[in-house]
Amino acid sequence: MFVTEKLAFHAKEQPNHLITQFKGRNTTYSQFYEQAKRLAGYFQTKGFQKEDIIAVYLNNSDYFLVCYYACQLGGFSVTPVNTKLTAPEVDYILTHSEAKALIYDTQLLSVLNEVPDAFTRFENYLQIGGKDTFQEVIADESILFTEEKVEGNTTTVVLYTSGTTGKPKGVMLTAENVKASAQVWGEAMGLNLDDRMHSHTIISLCRNPCFLHSGNLCGWNNYCRRSIFS
Numbered sequence: 001m002f003v004t005e006k007l008a009f010h011a012k013e014q015p016n017h018l019i020t021q022f023k024g025r026n027t028t029y030s031q032f033y034e035q036a037k038r039l040a041g042y043f044q045t046k047g048f049q050k051e052d053i054i055a056v057y058l059n060n061s062d063y064f065l066v067c068y069y070a071c072q073l074g075g076f077s078v079t080p081v082n083t084k085l086t087a088p089e090v091d092y093i094l095t096h097s098e099a100k101a102l103i104y105d106t107q108l109l110s111v112l113n114e115v116p117d118a119f120t121r122f123e124n125y126l127q128i129g130g131k132d133t134f135q136e137v138i139a140d141e142s143i144l145f146t147e148e149k150v151e152g153n154t155t156t157v158v159l160y161t162s163g164t165t166g167k168p169k170g171v172m173l174t175a176e177n178v179k180a181s182a183q184v185w186g187e188a189m190g191l192n193l194d195d196r197m198h199s200h201t202i203i204s205l206c207r208n209p210c211f212l213h214s215g216n217l218c219g220w221n222n223y224c225r226r227s228i229f230s
Contacts, residue, residue: 002150002175003182004072007033020062027062035066035138040074041145042137043101046124050075050148051155055099057081057090057108063128066138067103072156072178075148079158079170087114089168093160094121097170101125103134152176 007029010017015030027035043054054076058064064080071078079097081090083105090111094102102122104112106129112118119125126134137143150156157173173181 002072002152002179004069004150007036007069020065022062025062032062032066032069036069036073037145038138038140038143039066039070039134040076040148041143042126042140043070043074043076043124044146044148045143046101048074048076048100048124050150051077052101053077053079053097053099053158054101054103055079055081055094055097057083057102057104057112058128059083059105059107061128063134067134072150072175073145073148075150075154075156077155077158077172079160082160083108085111087111089163091115091118093168094118096168097158097160103127105129150175 010019011029011033016028018026019029019032020027043052048054054067054071056064056067056071056078058067068078068080070076079093079099081093085093094115100123102119102125104125104127106127126137128134152175154175155172156175156178159171159173160168161171162168
């Protein structure tokens with residue numbers, strides 16, 4: 001069972017249970033699932049296909065996780081972009097990944113404005129803050145989502161290495177990789193139903209953002225049910 005299937009399971013079995021809390025914004029499993037489906041449906045209406053790459057350039061927040069799981073649901077590949085990178089480094093990842101869309105935080109515009117053709121190169125982009133926002137999309141109940149069959153070998157995440165010995169390299173993770181990583185992390189942490197996970201690290205730096213809430217969505221062994229991101 002992939003992480004998206006676990007999300008759907010928890011949204012059905014415990015719809016009113018909290019999955020994330022961020023700066024006073026509490027989100028239940030049901031709400032989170034609907035937000036992720038709407039975002040996935042939005043990109044489907046724009047013609048995005050399985051394994052098309054969507055770059056996510058966001059600071060830590062619950063919205064990062066919504067983007068991450070929207071891509072999983074739609075069968076798209078998500079590429080997190082480290083918010084500590086310089087403009088040339090961001091430019092390299094956006095170019096090399098051949099991302100077709102960008103979801104970004106307006107707080108990071110000072111860097112993006114230094115990236116050549118930062119917006120015109122994309123088929124679509126969404127921002128957190130300002131007009132045509134991410135928030136409007138996830139609140140739009142009229143957006144329809146068509147369930148996409150994701151196979152175990154479907155590439156769902158493309159992470160970039162630090163490039164210590166050369167240019168950063170894109171590491172492709174399949175749906176099976178993501179599931180296994182989340183399961184191993186949850187088992188290693190030994191989380192239970194009453195635990196919460198408080199993340200201070202930069203989510204985009206994690207090998208797999210699913211680590212940060214493996215208990216929420218991959219609860220094979222009584223993993224935690226709530227996460228706090230700050």
